[in-house]
Amino acid sequence: MTDAKQKAAPNRSRGRRIARGLGATAAALVVAAAGTGAWYYQRLDHNITTFAPEGIASSRPPVATPAPTGGRPVNILLLGSDTRDDGNSSLGGGDEGVGHSDTAILLHVYADHKHAVGVSIPRDTLVTIPPCLLPSGKWSQSRTNQMFNSAFTIGEFKAGNPACTQNTVEALTGLRVDHTLVVDFKGFAAITSAVGGVDVCVPNDVDSYGIHLTKGRQTVSGQQAVDYVRARHGLGDSSDIGRMLRQQAFMSSLIKKVQGRGFDLTTLLPLADAATRSLTVDPELGSPYKLAEFAQSLQDIQLSDIQFVTLPWRFQGARVAVVEPDASILWNLLRQDRTLDGHPTGDAGASPGASTSPGAGAGLEPGPGASPSATATATATATASATADPGGAATLDVPVTVHNAAKTAGLAGRTALALRGNGYTDITIGANTPARRTTLIEYAPAQRAAAEHLAQLYPGAELRSTATDSIVLTLGQDRADTPGLPDGTAQDDTAGLGGASPSALPSAIPSGITDNTRPADADLCSDLNFG
Structure with missing residues (x-):
């Protein structure tokens, strides 16, 4: 029995020495790793410059x-x-x-x-x-x-x-x-x-x-x-x-x-x-x-x-x-965290790319992430168009020039974006004009139906027949407290920053976006010149 204990003792002692040796090695590795990490941290920290x-x-x-x-x-x-x-x-x-x-x-x-x-x-x-x-x-x-x-x-x-x-x-x-x-x-x-x-x-x-x-x-x-x-x-x-x-x-x-x-x-x-x-x-x-x-x-x-x-x-x-308004549409999509083709990234199959189909882009419909107000507004707008003008497409194709007489910065641009979101296709942003109290819609006699259709979106606007090549929408101070959106369109807290509401998404992504988009996984040699 004594011999057995005496033989076992050296084995346990040797095991302890090995364990101590492994522990010391592990500790040394930890210290070395920590030292390297600290050295790298100090080096990187010293490298970084911040602006005030x-x-x-x-x-x-x-x-x-x-x-x-x-x-x-x-x-x-x-x-x-x-x-x-x-x-x-x-x-x-x-x-x-x-x-x-x-x-x-x-x-x-x-x-x-x-x-x-x-x-x-x-x-x-x-x-x-x-x-x-x-x-x-x-x-x-x-x-x-x-x-x-x-x-x-x-x-x-x-x-x-x-x-x-x-x-x-x-x-x-x-x-x-x-x-x-x-x-x-x-x-x-x-x-x-x-x-x-x-x-x-x-x-x-x-x-x-x-x-x-x-x-x-x-x-x-x-x-x-x-x-x-x-x-x-x-x-x-x-x-x-x-x-x-x-x-x-x-x-x-x-x-x-x-x-x-x-x-x-x-x-x-x-x-x-x-x-x-x-x-x-x-x-x-x-x-x-x-x-x-x-x-x-x-x-x-x-x-x-x-x-x-x-x-x-x-x-x-x-x-x-x-x-x-192409740029405003782009920023509006990103503010809403939508992909370039107008979808929330949570949608099945959604990608960040803009549609490259022929024409101005793919039509946008309220997706699973669209708010009830967005769907209701789209429906109301379509219904109003159909009721007021059975040939609604003709009234939406007429050229519209938007002037800002409300002295509210960015109102003309926001209005152009909202009108495009409501189906208008030919919009020009004009210069700021002398202040006026009420909104004015000027039109050539042949464009009366289109002018009346537009006036439905701006109740209280004055209609005036005049010699003009396009419908001229001059925004008055009665629109100064709005983000430029047609009545009935929901507003959000980005309005003061030049944004439109989530319901004001365009019916088609403009060519200013689709023609300037490059997928990151495109071939290296493709589209290296703008012309």
């Missing part, structure tokens, strides 16, 4: 309400700065100085966090830049008819003024921007290198302005990647619009590359290090933990469930004008 929250406007669109499923839509403003400061001149050429935001994409992540739409805003778009914070602590005056990318330069801050661009986007869209991220040439080059390059398609050989690219499919990173997304002259149609299409294709390819490599640490840590070295973010994303949480919230979005669309546009001389 004081520059964000105090009057903003409301935060999007959660969907019935519990998720909430998120809007992310992605900006590319062309500053040559801080070593960026070696990648972009030129002199140092305050950069512009020549690349701007507003990414709308739907409440289900499985679909997304990226809206490209042309840099030359003429917009109103609202008051923005200056280095002196004062605020600038509102500026109309300004190039969009100039908002980034207001105040001539060394690192630009992303808060001013964010304010401008919110004023333009009526959407709350939840997060803003700015990346410069260095950061962009580092990101593409960290993922091992990005597949692109170059439309033609380029050998000008210091940029050298060869026609065809290839993988680019670093300097070549920067050249591909920033080149304009000599590549494709040499326009900024064409450049945006290539940027959309590049973003799609980058997303595909990251998703293909997976979300393991060997991919994420170098990518995070590369991204944060030249990244400026809003205060709410100003830590590695917040950035990681944000990135994780996007990982379930598949490439096939992402669309890119360019803000409906037209050339206005050397600049770009926003096409209305």
Whole structure:
């Protein structure tokens, strides 16, 4: 018995030594992992730059309400700065100085966090830049008819003024921007290198302005990647619009590359290090933990469930004008968290893409997510049309010009959107006119029936026969407290921001949206020029 105990003791002692050894090894691994994590955290935390929250406007669109499923839509403003400061001149050429935001994409992540739409805003778009914070602590005056990318330069801050661009986007869209991220040439080059390059398609050989690219499919990173997304002259149609299409294709390819490599640490840590070295973010994303949480919230979005669309546009001389009411319809769809073809993402088979069927687009019917008021309004409108004018289509095709004499900002645009939602097809937004108390509808004698049909939507409006090529709807101060919608149409709290109610969805998606949409999973070489 004693011998047995004596033999067992060394075995137990050896077992304890092994256990202690394993425990020490495990502890060492934990400490090492924690040390590496802490080192990376400190490195990333040191990398991240945030812009001052004081520059964000105090009057903003409301935060999007959660969907019935519990998720909430998120809007992310992605900006590319062309500053040559801080070593960026070696990648972009030129002199140092305050950069512009020549690349701007507003990414709308739907409440289900499985679909997304990226809206490209042309840099030359003429917009109103609202008051923005200056280095002196004062605020600038509102500026109309300004190039969009100039908002980034207001105040001539060394690192630009992303808060001013964010304010401008919110004023333009009526959407709350939840997060803003700015990346410069260095950061962009580092990101593409960290993922091992990005597949692109170059439309033609380029050998000008210091940029050298060869026609065809290839993988680019670093300097070549920067050249591909920033080149304009000599590549494709040499326009900024064409450049945006290539940027959309590049973003799609980058997303595909990251998703293909997976979300393991060997991919994420170098990518995070590369991204944060030249990244400026809003205060709410100003830590590695917040950035990681944000990135994780996007990982379930598949490439096939992402669309890119360019803000409906037209050339206005050397600049770009926003096409209305197409743009208002686009922002209205996103404010309602609907896909580009007008459906809630919860609908079976819904996708973020706009219909590409012939004509202006697919007809929209109240879907499972439509409110009772939306269905009732659509029914009432159809009934009124049929009763007032058996040949209702003719009255809806007549040209209508809308003037704002109510001195309520944006009322003409909202009215045009609402009229299109009620079936009118040919609408022009006219200039503001001298104030008048009541709404006036002017018409040529041959258009009397169409004018009376329109007057049903605006009870109390004065009808006047005159020499005119179209029906002219001049909105008076009796419409100043409404969002421009026909009577009986439900209103919502986005009305003051230029939006229409959920019931004011158009009967067809306009060509300004359908013609400017690119699926993220499209072939790399397709649609790289706007012409």
